[in-house]
Amino acid sequence: MSLTTISLEPPFLLYLGDVADDDHAKTGYGLAYWRPERCAGQMRFPDCPVDLGLPEMNVAEAVKAGVNTAIVGVAPVGGQIPDHWLPHLIELAQAGIGIAAGMHSKLKTMPDLVAAAYKGGATLTDVRVPPANIPVGQGRPRSGKRVLTVGTDCAVGKKYTALALHRELEQRDMKTTFRATGQTGIMIAGEGIPIDAVVSDFVSGAAEILSPDNDDDHWDIIEGQGSLLNPSYSGVSLGLLHGSQPDAVILCHDAARTEILEVFGDYPIPELDEVIDDALRFARRTRPRCFCAGVSINTSSMTDFEREAYLGKMQDHLGIPCVDPVAMSMTPIANFLLKHVA
Amino acid sequence: MSLTTISLEPPFLLYLGDVADDDHAKTGYGLAYWRPERCAGQMRFPDCPVDLGLPEMNVAEAVKAGVNTAIVGVAPVGGQIPDHWLPHLIELAQAGIGIAAGMHSKLKTMPDLVAAAYKGGATLTDVRVPPANIPVGQGRPRSGKRVLTVGTDCAVGKKYTALALHRELEQRDMKTTFRATGQTGIMIAGEGIPIDAVVSDFVSGAAEILSPDNDDDHWDIIEGQGSLLNPSYSGVSLGLLHGSQPDAVILCHDAARTEILEVFGDYPIPELDEVIDDALRFARRTRPRCFCAGVSINTSSMTDFEREAYLGKMQDHLGIPCVDPVAMSMTPIANFLLKHVA
Numbered sequence: 003m004s005l006t007t008i009s010l011e012p013p014f015l016l017y018l019g020d021v022a023d024d025d026h027a028k029t030g031y032g033l034a035y036w037r038p039e040r041c042a043g044q045m046r047f048p049d050c051p052v053d054l055g056l057p058e059m060n061v062a063e064a065v066k067a068g069v070n071t072a073i074v075g076v077a078p079v080g081g082q083i084p085d086h087w088l089p090h091l092i093e094l095a096q097a098g099i100g101i102a103a104g105m106h107s108k109l110k111t112m113p114d115l116v117a118a119a120y121k122g123g124a125t126l127t128d129v130r131v132p133p134a135n136i137p138v139g140q141g142r143p144r145s146g147k148r149v150l151t152v153g154t155d156c157a158v159g160k161k162y163t164a165l166a167l168h169r170e171l172e173q174r175d176m177k178t179t180f181r182a183t184g185q186t187g188i189m190i191a192g193e194g195i196p197i198d199a200v201v202s203d204f205v206s207g208a209a210e211i212l213s214p215d216n217d218d219d220h221w222d223i224i225e226g227q228g229s230l231l232n233p234s235y236s237g238v239s240l241g242l243l244h245g246s247q248p249d250a251v252i253l254c255h256d257a258a259r260t261e262i263l264e265v266f267g268d269y270p271i272p273e274l275d276e277v278i279d280d281a282l283r284f285a286r287r288t289r290p291r292c293f294c295a296g297v298s299i300n301t302s303s304m305t306d307f308e309r310e311a312y313l314g315k316m317q318d319h320l321g322i323p324c325v326d327p328v329a330m331s332m333t334p335i336a337n338f339l340l341k342h343v344a
Numbered sequence: 345m346s347l348t349t350i351s352l353e354p355p356f357l358l359y360l361g362d363v364a365d366d367d368h369a370k371t372g373y374g375l376a377y378w379r380p381e382r383c384a385g386q387m388r389f390p391d392c393p394v395d396l397g398l399p400e401m402n403v404a405e406a407v408k409a410g411v412n413t414a415i416v417g418v419a420p421v422g423g424q425i426p427d428h429w430l431p432h433l434i435e436l437a438q439a440g441i442g443i444a445a446g447m448h449s450k451l452k453t454m455p456d457l458v459a460a461a462y463k464g465g466a467t468l469t470d471v472r473v474p475p476a477n478i479p480v481g482q483g484r485p486r487s488g489k490r491v492l493t494v495g496t497d498c499a500v501g502k503k504y505t506a507l508a509l510h511r512e513l514e515q516r517d518m519k520t521t522f523r524a525t526g527q528t529g530i531m532i533a534g535e536g537i538p539i540d541a542v543v544s545d546f547v548s549g550a551a552e553i554l555s556p557d558n559d560d561d562h563w564d565i566i567e568g569q570g571s572l573l574n575p576s577y578s579g580v581s582l583g584l585l586h587g588s589q590p591d592a593v594i595l596c597h598d599a600a601r602t603e604i605l606e607v608f609g610d611y612p613i614p615e616l617d618e619v620i621d622d623a624l625r626f627a628r629r630t631r632p633r634c635f636c637a638g639v640s641i642n643t644s645s646m647t648d649f650e651r652e653a654y655l656g657k658m659q660d661h662l663g664i665p666c667v668d669p670v671a672m673s674m675t676p677i678a679n680f681l682l683k684h685v686a
Contacts, residue, residue, distance in 0.1 A: 106545065139576035141607030202547045203448065203540035205579040230582075233630045234481035237547040237583025244575040265483035269629070280625070287611070288575045 005212065006133050007193040010102050011070040013042035015094070016054055019087040020047040021076040025157045025263070027052040029104065030075025032186035036165055042067050044075075045090065061093045071127075073189065074103035082107045088115065095119040095126070104129035104185020106199065129185045130196040132208065139206030139245050141288060146216030147343060149295065150248035151226040152281050154271045155262050156235065159254045159327065160226040161187050163298040166327045167252070168223040170336045177220040181212050183242065187225045197227050198238045205238060209245025224248065230280060232262050233269060240284060247288045249343050250295040252335060253278055257312060258303035275320055293342060296323040296335035347554065348475050349535040352444050353412040355384035357436070358396055361429040362389040363418040367499045367605070369394040371446065372417025374528035378507055384409050386417075387432065403435045413469075415531065416445035424449045430457065437461040437468070446471035446527020448541065471527045472538040474550065481548030481587050483630060488558030489685055491637065492590035493568040494623050496613045497604050498577065501596045501669065502568040503529050505640040508669045509594070510565040512678045519562040523554050525584065529567045539569050540580050547580060551587025566590065572622060574604050575611060582626060589630045591685050592637040594677060595620055599654060600645035617662055635684060638665040638677035 014037075016030045024031065034041050034054045043059035046052070054075070059067060072094045074083065083091075083105055091101050091109075095118040103109050109126040110116060119126050149167065151160040164180060164187075171178040180187070182194025200208045213222040224246050228235030243251075255274060262269035271277070278294045285292040297320065301309040309326060317324040323334035356379075358372045366373065376383050376396045385401035388394070396417070401409060414436045416425065425433075425447055433443055433451075437460040445451050451468040452458060461468050491509065493502040506522060506529075513520040522529070524536025542550045555564040566588050570577030585593075597616060604611035613619070620636045627634040639662065643651040651668060659666040665676035 106543070139607075141575040141604070141609045141611060143609055198543070198545035200544055201448070201540070202542055202544040202580045202583060203577065205544045206576055230626075231629065233483040233586040234548055235545065236586050236626075236629075237579040237581075238544045239579075240572075240582040241544065241579025244578050262483070265481075267483045267485055267630070269483060283622070284572075284578075287573065287578075288609070 005193045005195055006131060006188060008127055008129055008188060009192070010073070010127060010189065011100065012040035013067065013069050014040050015059060015064045015069040015072040015099065016041060016044045016056060016075040017072050017090065018044055018046035018050050018052050018054070018075050019084065019090070020050045021052050024052055027054070027076050028157060029073065029077055029186040029189065030054050032161060033073060033075065033189060036190045042069050045072070061097050064094070064099060065097050069099055071100040071102055074101070074105065077105070077185065088112065091115055092118040095124040096122040098122040098124050100125040100127065102127040102129060102189070104189065104196065106130060129188050130199045132195055132200045136200060136204040136211065137207045138204060139210055144213070144215045144247060145218060146220045146222060148213055148222045148224060148246055148248045149250050149252060149339065150224045150243065150246045151254050151298070152239070152243065152251045153226055153229045153254045154274070154277055155229050155232055155256070155259055157263070158256045158259065159298055159300050163252055163254050163327055163332070164223045164225045165190070166332045167336060170332045171221055171223070177217060179220070179222050181222050181224040183212065183225045183227050197242055198235070202237060202241070205241030206245030209242045213246060226254070230284070231269070231271065231277065233265055243281070243285055244288045248285060248292055249289060250293055250339055251281055251285055252295050253281065253297045255297060256300040274316065278320070294322055295339040295342065296325065298325060298327050298332070298335065301326040301329060347535045348473060348530060348537055350469055350471055350530060351534070352415070352469060352531060353442065354382035355409065355411050356382050357401055357406045357411040357414040357441065358383060358386045358398060358417040359414050359432065360386060360388035360392050360394050360396070360417050361426065361432070362392045363394050366394055369418050370499060370503070371415065371419055371528040371531065372396050374503060375415060375417065375531060378532045384411050387414070403439050406436070406441060407439050411441055413442040413444055416443070416447065419447070419527065430454065433457055434460040437466040438464040440464040440466050442467040442469065444469040444471060444531065446531065446538065448472060471530050472541045474537055474542045478542060478546040478553065479549045480546060481552055486552070486555070486557045486589060487560060488562045488564060490555055490564045490566060490588055490590045491592050491594060491681065492566045492585065492588045493596050493640070494581070494585065494593045495568055495571045495596045496616070496619055497571050497574055497598070497601055499605070500598045500601065501640055501642050505594055505596050505669055505674070506565045506567045507532070508674045509678060512674045513563055513565070519559060521562070521564050523564050523566040525554065525567045525569050539584055540577070544579060544583070547583030548587030551584045555588060568596070572626070573611070573613060573619065575607055585623070585627055586630045590627060590634055591631060592635055592681055593623055593627055594637050595623065595639045597639060598642040616658065620662070636664055637681040637684065638667065640667060640669050640674070640677065643668040643671060
C-alpha cells in the first residue's frame with residue numbers, strides 16, 4: 003500500500019487568483035515558508051488582498067524566470083477553482099508551465115485546461131487524489147511513536163506546528179517523518195494522503211497506512227485536519243485521530259479566534275482544557291496512554307507583552323507548555339514530549 | 345440537490361453467496377423483514393450458514409418465478425464482492441434478471457458482469473453511489489424535528505430501530521420520513537444517501553441535505569451508521585451526528601456484545617450511560633437541546649425472564665425507556681420522545 007506521491011519540478015510560481023484572505027492562501031504561505039528555495043514568484047489579480055512577498059510575475063515573466071510549475075496556492079471552502087481563474091491557468095499551461103493544485107475539483111477534468119496543457123507540453127498535477135484501495139481501519143496497535151496535531155478549528159496552525167516539531171526533532175538527530183494529510187503538506191513533503199478526499203468509510207484506514215509500523219524510536223509527526231469542534235469537518239478529524247493512534251497530541255489554536263469560522267450558527271470555541279479533555283477522551287480509545295504534550299497558539303494578534311502574559315497564564319492553568327511556534331519555538335513542547343514518552 | 349434514488353423492480357431474489365454470519369447479511373434480513381411482499385426467494389451456496397427463510401431458488405427457478413431483480417443481500421467488511429460469487433451473478437444477469445448491490449465495489453465496473461447484463465438485457469444497479477456535488481456542511485440550524493439512531497457498534501439495530509420508530513409515528517398519523525444512510529435502508533426506502541461512500545470532507549454536508557428544512561411538526565427519522573466507539577467508522581458517525589442536528593438520539597445496542605467486532609485490539613464497549621454522555625456531548629455542538637429518548641437493545645441472546653430483568657434494571661439506571669424493539673415495541677420510546685420534544 004503506497005501513499006499519494008507527487009513530483010513537482012521547481013522553480014514554482016505561486017498562483018493566488020483573488021483569494022479573499024490569508025486563511026485561504028495556506029498553500030501559498032506554506033510553500034513560501036517551508037520551501038522558499040523553490041519559490042520564484044507569485045501571480046495574482048491586481049485586487050488580490052493576499053501578498054506572499056514574492057516577486058510579482060505575469061506569464062511572460064514566469065517563462066523568462068524559468069518557472070517550471072505554477073501551484074494554485076489557495077484552499078477555498080469546498081475546494082473548487084473559481085471559473086474566472088481558469089484563463090490564467092490556461093495561459094500558463096499553454097506557455098509550457100506545469101500546473102499543480104490540491105482542490106477537490108480536478109485540473110484533469112477541465113477540458114480547456116487539458117487542451118492547453120497538451121498544446122503547451124505542460125503537466126497537470128492533482129494533489130488531492132488519495133491512493134487506491136485504502137483498507138477499512140483495523141484498530142491494531144502499531145509500533146513506533148506518533149504525534150498528531152489537533153485544532154480548535156481549521157486554519158489554526160496544525161500543519162505549521164507539525165512541520166516545526168518535525169524540524170525540531172530532526173535537529174536533534176532523531177528518526178522522524180512528517181506525515182502530510184493535506185494538499186499543502188503533501189506539496190511540501192512530496193508524499194502523504196489527502197485525508198479529506200478519502201471516502202469516509204476508509205478515513206481511519208487511511209490514517210493507519212499513513213503512519214505504519216516503525217522502529218520503536220521513530221517519530222511520525224502527523225499533520226492534523228479540521229477540528230472535532232467544527233461541524234463541517236469533525237468526521238475527518240475523528241477518523242484521523244482514531245487511525246493515527248497518537249502517543250501524544252498537540253492542540254493548535256488561534257488566540258484571536260473565539261468561534262468556528264465559515265459556519266452558519268452559534269459555534270463558540272470552548273475553554274482549551276475542555277477541548278483537550280474531549281480530544282484525549284477519544285484519542286485514548288485507540289491509544290490509552292495518549293496525552294497532550296502542549297498547546298501551539300497563534301498569537302499574532304497580540305503585542306509581545308500581551309503574548310507573554312497570555313501564554314504564561316495559559317501554561318499555568320493547563321500545566322503543559324504553551325507556545326507560539328512562530329514568535330518563539332517548539333522547543334518547550336519537544337522537551338515535554340520527549341520527557342513524557344518513555 | 346437531490347438524494348440518491350433507485351428503482352428496483354420486484355419480485356426480488358435475495359442473493360447470499362456464502363456470507364459468514366447473520367451480522368453480514370443485514371441487507372437480506374432487512375429486505376425480507378421490511379419488504380416481505382417484494383421478496384420471492386433466496387439464492388446461496390450449499391454451505392451458506394445464513395438462511396432468510398425464503399424459498400430456495402437457482403437461476404432457472406428464479407426465472408420461472410418471475411424474479412425481476414436479484415439483490416446482493418450482504419454487507420462484508422470493506423464492501424467488496426468476493427470473486428467466487430461472480431459466476432452466480434453473471435448467470436442471473438445472462439438470464440435477464442437485474443442485479444442490485446450496495447457495496448463499495450461497483451457492479452458496473454465488472455466487465456464480465458456488464459457483458460452478461462448487456463447480453464441478457466438486465467439492469468445493474470449500484471446503490472452505494474452518493475449524489476454529485478454534495479456541499480460542505482454549513483452548520484445552519486434547520487426547521488423540523490429530527491431523530492438519529494446511534495450505536496455502541498456496527499450491526500446493533502440502528503436501521504431496524506429507525507424504521508420501527510418511523511412506522512410507529514406513521515401509525516399515529518404524524519408527518520414523518522425515514523432517512524436512509526446505508527445500502528439496505530436505501531433499498532427499503534427507495535432513496536437516501538450512502539453516507540459511508542461520501543468523501544469525508546462532505547459527510548456532514550451530506551447529512552444536512554439528507555434531512556432538509558421541513559414543517560415544524562415533521563419528523564425525520566435518520567438511520568445511524570457505525571459508532572463513535574468503533575475505530576474503523578467513528579468519523580462517519582461523527583459527521584452524520586453533527587450534520588443531522590438531531591433533537592433526540594436513540595442509542596442502539598446488542599446485549600450480547602461486550603466489545604467492538606472485527607477490529608484488532610482491545611475495544612470494550614463502555615457502560616451505556618457513558619456512551620450516551622459522549623454522544624450527547626458531541627450532538628449538542630450542533631443541537632444544544634439534544635437528548636437521548638431511549639435505548640433500543642437486541643436481547644435475542646436472553647430468555648424472556650432475563651430480558652425483562654435486564655431491561656428493567658437498565659431503565660431504572662438510565663431513567664429513559666429501554667426496549668427490545670423486536671421482542672417488544674418502540675411505543676415506550678416514541679411516547680417518551682413525543683412528550684419531551686415540545
